[in-house]
Each structure stands twice: as C-alpha cells, then as structure tokens.
Amino acid sequence: MHLLNFNVDRIIIHQVYRRDPDGNKIVPTQSHEFTNFEQSAMQEFKSRVKDAIGEGSKAVQMEIVNQETNDLPTLVDQLIDKDNVGFAVSSYDIAKKLTEAQQTKSIPGGIVVIFSGTQGSHSKRFLGIIKAEVHSGYEKEINPKTNEISLKFVEELLLTPGTRLYKTAGFFEKFDHNGISENLNDKWIVMVSDYQISKAEGKAAAHYFYSDFLGCGYPETSARTTKQFYESTRLFISEMNATEERKSSLLNALTTYLKVETSSTISSSDFAEKYLDDIDLQDTFTAYMKSTGLPDNAFTKDIEHIEKQLQFRKVNFRSNVKITAPSDVFKDLVIIESIDGDIDASGSPAEWTKVIIKDRIIKQE
Incomplete structure (x- = not known):
C-alpha cells in the first residue's frame, strides 16, 4: 500500500x-x-x-x-x-x-x-x-x-x-x-x-x-495470485541474461520460497531481497512483477493451483532430452552448467550444457 x-x-x-x-x-x-x-x-x-x-x-x-x-x-x-x-x-x-x-x-x-x-x-x-x-x-x-x-x-x-x-x-x-x-x-x-x-x-x-x-x-483469490507469482517469476528467470547454472539455482530458490519456507505471505520484494543479490536486478524484478499486475505488498501464499508443479523440477532440451526429479532432491543432486561445445561453421563454439547428477545409475531402459 x-x-x-x-x-x-x-x-x-x-x-x-x-x-x-x-x-x-x-x-x-x-x-x-x-x-x-x-x-x-x-x-x-x-x-x-x-x-x-x-x-x-x-x-x-x-x-x-x-x-x-x-x-x-x-x-x-x-x-x-x-x-x-x-x-x-x-x-x-x-x-x-x-x-x-x-x-x-x-x-x-x-x-x-x-x-x-x-x-x-x-x-x-x-x-x-x-x-x-x-x-x-x-x-x-x-x-x-x-x-x-x-x-x-x-x-x-x-x-x-x-x-x-x-x-x-x-x-x-x-x-x-x-x-x-x-x-x-x-x-x-x-x-x-x-x-x-x-x-x-x-x-x-x-x-x-x-x-x-x-x-x-483472506481473499479467495490467493491461490490464483500465488500461481501468477510462480509463473511470472519463472518467466523472468528464464529470460535473464545469466548462466544456466544461475537460472537453475534461482528456480530451485523459487520452489523453496513457495513450498518450504514457513511464512504464509509472499511478495516480489521479499523474494528479490532473499535471492537476487544485485540491487539493480532486484529493482528490475519488482518492476517486472508489478507490470504483470501482481500487488506491491505481501499477499497470502496459497499453493493449491501449483502444488503439482512444485513437487518436481523439470529441464527440457531442444533435442527432446528431459531431466525430471523431485524438487527437494533436484537442488542437492543435480548440477547444471553451461559449457562451450564444438566450433560451428561461423567459428563460434556451440552452447552446450553439462549436467552432473550426484548419484549412480540403477536402471536403464
């Protein structure tokens, strides 16, 4: 207000x-x-x-x-x-x-x-x-x-x-x-x-x-507002000029913020202060969230409409390779890094992704 x-x-x-x-x-x-x-x-x-x-x-x-x-x-x-x-x-x-x-x-x-x-x-x-x-x-x-x-x-x-x-x-x-x-x-x-x-x-x-x-x-629209917060934040992170490792870390943070943290209220400014360490980025994020119609103040957290999305983290690649894991283990066991790949026709290295899973394979199909 x-x-x-x-x-x-x-x-x-x-x-x-x-x-x-x-x-x-x-x-x-x-x-x-x-x-x-x-x-x-x-x-x-x-x-x-x-x-x-x-x-x-x-x-x-x-x-x-x-x-x-x-x-x-x-x-x-x-x-x-x-x-x-x-x-x-x-x-x-x-x-x-x-x-x-x-x-x-x-x-x-x-x-x-x-x-x-x-x-x-x-x-x-x-x-x-x-x-x-x-x-x-x-x-x-x-x-x-x-x-x-x-x-x-x-x-x-x-x-x-x-x-x-x-x-x-x-x-x-x-x-x-x-x-x-x-x-x-x-x-x-x-x-x-x-x-x-x-x-x-x-x-x-x-x-x-x-x-x-x-x-x-509490307003009956809390669940819809929380879903809008979740989707808008994901979109902001995906379009950031940052490494895939940084984006993965922030997506893990978003899940933690909505699913694990005990506070019954959330806000764009609170998320920014906790997880975005650059002041200019914090301002950009809060301005972006405001432009989507989200309230400036804290609002009641209700994850009813996004409960399933918060259970799993998913990563999709253009070649149709997919990685899926429960959210609570993804952040601890999956490491994602951007690396340089083969040199293309223009002489520039392709953008590849290195994925490290801190566990052993128990089954392949």
Whole structure:
C-alpha cells in the first residue's frame, strides 16, 4: 500500500486488559482526550505505521467478511464521518469490540490506538487501528486524576525502537468508490499485519485479531495470485541474461520460497531481497512483477493451483532430452552448467550444457 502524502489528524488511545484468572472480561479504560504528539514523535508514529502496513511491509490485504450493524467494519465506516466529539466517544466501541474478541486468558492486554487521516494524491480518508501489547513487567503509568494511561507511557510503548509488539489494521478509502454499493469491500481496502506472529510463526495475523475483532478474512483469490507469482517469476528467470547454472539455482530458490519456507505471505520484494543479490536486478524484478499486475505488498501464499508443479523440477532440451526429479532432491543432486561445445561453421563454439547428477545409475531402459 503506497502511503503517499500520509497525514494523521486524530489519535485517541484506550486501554484493554487481559481476562482475569476466571476468564472474565475486564472493562477497558476509556480515554476522553485526543493524543497530541509533538512533531518528532508524530513523524516516528507515522513511520511505524508505514513500516507495518505500507509498501514493502508484511501486511496482507484482506476482505471484509462481517458487515452487520454491530460489526467492526460498519463501525469504522460510520466513525470516519464523525466530528471530533463523536469520534472520541464512538472510538471506545472499538476497544470494547477488541475486549470481546480476546476470549482467552493467554492474550495480553495493552493499548488500542485509533487514528484517522488522509493519504494519496487525492487525499482519500483512512482509519487505522493498532493494538500495542504490554509484556509482563512493563510498568504502566496512570494519571491519578483521570485514571488514564499517561502520554509518557504511550510514547514509550509506541515509539521506542525495541517495542514492536504490534497488531495493525488500516481501512483505506478507495479512489473509485461511487457511494452507491452497500458492500464495504467496494469502499475500503483493508491491510492487516501482526509483526510478532508474522516473524515468529509464519502467519499473517492472529485469528482473533483479523477475524473475531476486525471481521475480515483472506481473499479467495490467493491461490490464483500465488500461481501468477510462480509463473511470472519463472518467466523472468528464464529470460535473464545469466548462466544456466544461475537460472537453475534461482528456480530451485523459487520452489523453496513457495513450498518450504514457513511464512504464509509472499511478495516480489521479499523474494528479490532473499535471492537476487544485485540491487539493480532486484529493482528490475519488482518492476517486472508489478507490470504483470501482481500487488506491491505481501499477499497470502496459497499453493493449491501449483502444488503439482512444485513437487518436481523439470529441464527440457531442444533435442527432446528431459531431466525430471523431485524438487527437494533436484537442488542437492543435480548440477547444471553451461559449457562451450564444438566450433560451428561461423567459428563460434556451440552452447552446450553439462549436467552432473550426484548419484549412480540403477536402471536403464
């Protein structure tokens, strides 16, 4: 998601709590005043938001599933139109929705940050939600007069470089929304990320956060997008100005990236950073993938449509010679190199391929 001309105009923060030892909900603490960061703190806050759900992030675009009156997407759709007084009051409903969604005692408390603003060349509106989790031993500072968390605590939790226990969602108003459709997916693009889980467990976000709380789900087109990624990357590699050995290595890497790596999200920039060691080539690859219609951001990996292709690596030669092997052994046992062959009529050597298979023959037919 390109967050150009990114402006935040309202921030309000409420506090949510872990359930008590008996599993009962604890009523969240409501804030009544907007949070006003000084300029440097605001820049850091916006930077954190961009890192979480902006271009190049691990955020995943999701679909709005629940659109009834009391569902969070409907609350967001209504909240964005309210004046400051109404925004401050109604934002507390989001904290209550989060409290409802946190149904187990293992889910930590923290603060829920609701903020709005505009972004893009046409200054379209957005509403963002951050849950910043409070780990055990982190001392909360409470204002004795208002019983609300202090701004100092908020700044430390949100802006300290080592603090990244975030779950973040952004509802971005679409440029081409006509105001007629009642389907909220026609009005809003939803980006969701969970820094802690995407790094540790290979998931895009905790289920309670994106489903029970946000009322969203993974797009049904993930399998088609993954297939497009696979086919476009293969084509890019096959047309590279590189040795056959290099191309073979990258095709092995593509299989590993889609089949072996545990992350549930993939992106062109992530593949480029991991497997293309030249910066110019990385830029060329990401630009090429964008030109094919693939999203800039990470998207959910679903190999349903390419599962069979990922099981085997195949190499075909013009003379109808073929080499086929399971993908997991191909990368370890098959070495492909380009070599010079016999001199042709023009005096140039023919392009041949040397294949080394690190195993012995057990049968010929």
